Amino acid sequence: MNPYLEIHPEVQQALAAGMPVVALESTIIAHGMPYPQNVQTALEVEAVIRKAGAIPATIAILDGKCRVGLTKQQLEHLGKATGVWKVSLVDMPYVISQKLAGATTVATTMRIAAMAGIRVFVTGGIGGVHRGAETTMDISADLTEMGQTSVAVVSAGVKSILDIGLTLEYLETKGIPVVTYGQDAFPSFYSRQSGFPSPLRLDSPQGVANLLHTKWELGLEGAVLIANPIPAGQEVPAEEMERHIQEALRAAAQQHIRGKAVTPFLLKFIAAHTQGESLEANIALIKNNAKLGAEIAVAYFR
Numbered sequence: 001m002n003p004y005l006e007i008h009p010e011v012q013q014a015l016a017a018g019m020p021v022v023a024l025e026s027t028i029i030a031h032g033m034p035y036p037q038n039v040q041t042a043l044e045v046e047a048v049i050r051k052a053g054a055i056p057a058t059i060a061i062l063d064g065k066c067r068v069g070l071t072k073q074q075l076e077h078l079g080k081a082t083g084v085w086k087v088s089l090v091d092m093p094y095v096i097s098q099k100l101a102g103a104t105t106v107a108t109t110m111r112i113a114a115m116a117g118i119r120v121f122v123t124g125g126i127g128g129v130h131r132g133a134e135t136t137m138d139i140s141a142d143l144t145e146m147g148q149t150s151v152a153v154v155s156a157g158v159k160s161i162l163d164i165g166l167t168l169e170y171l172e173t174k175g176i177p178v179v180t181y182g183q184d185a186f187p188s189f190y191s192r193q194s195g196f197p198s199p200l201r202l203d204s205p206q207g208v209a210n211l212l213h214t215k216w217e218l219g220l221e222g223a224v225l226i227a228n229p230i231p232a233g234q235e236v237p238a239e240e241m242e243r244h245i246q247e248a249l250r251a252a253a254q255q256h257i258r259g260k261a262v263t264p265f266l267l268k269f270i271a272a273h274t275q276g277e278s279l280e281a282n283i284a285l286i287k288n289n290a291k292l293g294a295e296i297a298v299a300y301f302r
Contacts, residue, residue, distance in 0.1 A: 008069025020297035023113035030103035039079035052294030061102035107145035122293035128167030147174035209299035
């Protein structure tokens with residue numbers, strides 16, 4: 001056992017018994033939604049996973065430890081506290097060594113999940129190649145981590161604030177299979193369409209589980225991205241969302257927002273300018289992803 005890893009007893013028992021476990025990130029709690037929706041959503045997502053037959057394991061960094069599985073009190077702390085770090089891999093040793101509170105991004109959650117032996121991870125949307133990356137070189141560590149860590153990532157596609165086309169190209173270069181669940185079009189987080197076809201399509205949790213098993217049995221390290229479109233009745237049309245994204249990008253440029261502060265700023269701006277419609281979509285898609293992620297985990301461990 002890694003000395004920096006602290007696994008909740010319920011999660012530890014499930015892993016030891018060969019039961020399906022689903023990892024969850026914590027950035028969405030500390031940086032992705034306002035309180036109390038963030039904590040309420042986190043608890044509801046965990047309930048969705050349990051109902052589908054798996055054990056949830058929300059991951060964060062607290063008191064110098066990588067925590068795999070959080071108590072309700074720890075979730076409340078992350079949801080309310082100010083100054084919680086948004087922890088990517090570059091920050092991880094600093095935050096742990098200084099015993100700071102940290103909410104984990106996709107990349108960090110994947111790494112900690114793999115350390116704990118968890119194979120399936122659910123998030124809202126992954127990071128990727130930012131718009132304008134040809135000059136800023138702003139590419140999320142999520143992508144490089146997916147190239148080397150063997151955890152399935154269930155998301156609603158790539159965050160629509162990013163350059164989806166370049167992100168798909170980067171994923172192909174890294175040898176990361178991209179599978180859209182139940183449709184031929186690759187989704188764009190808030191919307192079911194992105195304007196890009198999906199590289200691959202599968203229509204059942206068992207089909208996804210078979211792909212995961214085959215990939216890793218072949219010795220092909222790295223993630224599989226499972227893009228799960230937001231339910232049709234809860235999406236924000238792509239054209240409408242793009243208008244808000246352009247406004248948000250202009251505001252970020254005017255205020256000189258850069259680096260890891262960009263994504264939280266854009267999401268908060270868009271939520272404010274869509275009268276909460278984007279927040280409702282965000283909550284709907286993470287629950288939808290949790291259900292599919294749990295079904296895939298159950299099928300994989302079967």
